[in-house]
Amino acid sequence: MCLALAASCSREKTTKEQRWSFAEEGVVFDAEFLRARLSECERIGPGEYGMVIRPENMPVNNSPWFAFKVSAAKERPIVVRLRCQGGSVRYRPKISLDGTQWVTLPAEAYETGPGEHECTLRLEAGPQTLWVAAQELVSTDEMMAWARTLERLPFVTYSQFGQSINGRPMFRLDVGKTDAARHVSIIGRQHPPETTGSLALMRFVEEIAGDSELARTFRQEFHVLVMPLINPDGVDAGHWRHNLGHVDLNRDWGPFAQPETKAAAEQIAALSKPGRLFLHLDFHSTFKDVFYTQADDEPSSPAGFTARWLEGIQKRVPEYAVNREASPTPKPTTSAYWAHHTFGIPSITYEIGDNTDRALLKRVAANAAQEMMTLLLEMKDAK
C-alpha cells in the first residue's frame, strides 16, 4: 500500500501534459512518464524532428538529462535533432523496448554538433514504443523493487524514514543487526541522472548481502545502513541535478535546509550512539571513475583505511586503473565532508564514469565490497 501511495502521489506532481502527435507521419513523442524529460518538440521536415531539453532550474550542473518514448503508425526511420538549453551534450543516448534493457546508439545512429549543445539521433520508429534516454533509467520503481527483493533475505530489513518534498517516504535497507557495535553508512543518487553510481551501489550492497564466508562473517560484526535513493523526487521528475526545492542536495550537508538530507543525516548520526561508525560511502557518477578521499595525513579512524582499501581494489582488479583524488575544491557541504568531520571517519565519494563499461563497474564494485569487508574485519578493534 505504501508503494502504491508513494508512486501515485509522485505521479500527480511530476506528470506534465507532454505528448506530441504528428498526424502527417503518424509519429508520437511521449514524455508523460516518471523519469521523462522533453521540453519542446516540433516537426522540422519530412521524418525530421527538433527537440529542446531544459533543466529544472538554473544555474545547474552540466548534466542534461533527457528521456522520452517514440512510436509511429508504421515502421519508419526518423531523425531527431536534440538541443540542450542550459548545458552541453553529455550523455550518449540509449534505446530500449521495455525501459529496462538498454543499448547505446552507435556512431551510425548518433552524432554531436553543430556546436556543443546539439546532437542528432537516427531512430527506427514503429508501432512498438521505443524508449530513448540519456542513460539507463534505473528509476525509483526499479530501485524499490531491488530493495524489496533484498528485504526477503533474513538479515536484511527495509523501512521508511522522513519524507521528500513531494511527500514520498524515503527508504533504507539495514544489512546485519541494527544493534551491532560497528556500522557502515552507504548512500546514493543525490543526483538524478547518475545511474552508473546506482548500478555500482547496488552491486556493492549485493556483495555485502551475499553468501560468501567473508560476507557472513562481516555481518556478524558489522551493520550496514544503505540509503540508495536520497533524491526520489528529482529522479522521478527527470531532473538534471536538484530536488524539488531546486537545491543540489550534495551541497546541503551542513545547512540541512532540505528534508531529504536532513532525514538522511539523522539516520547516519543515530549509528554513532552508542555504536561506532567506521566508514561512509557516497555513490555518484561523473565524467570518469574516481574516488574522492581525504588526504592520507588527515587524521581519521580507523587510521589508514582509505589507502589500504584502494590498493587492495587495485590488486583484486588489475585490469582496472584505480584513480584517487582529493576533492577538487573544499566543499564543506557534501555528505563526504560532513561525515568525515562529524565522525572523524574515512568518508569517500565513489564516482563512476558515465561511460564506464557496466560489466566492469559491477566487477569493481563487488571487489571493492570484498576488500572493504576484509579490511574492516581486520580493523574492527583498531583505534
Ligand SMILES: [Zn+2]
Ligand atoms: Zn553526483
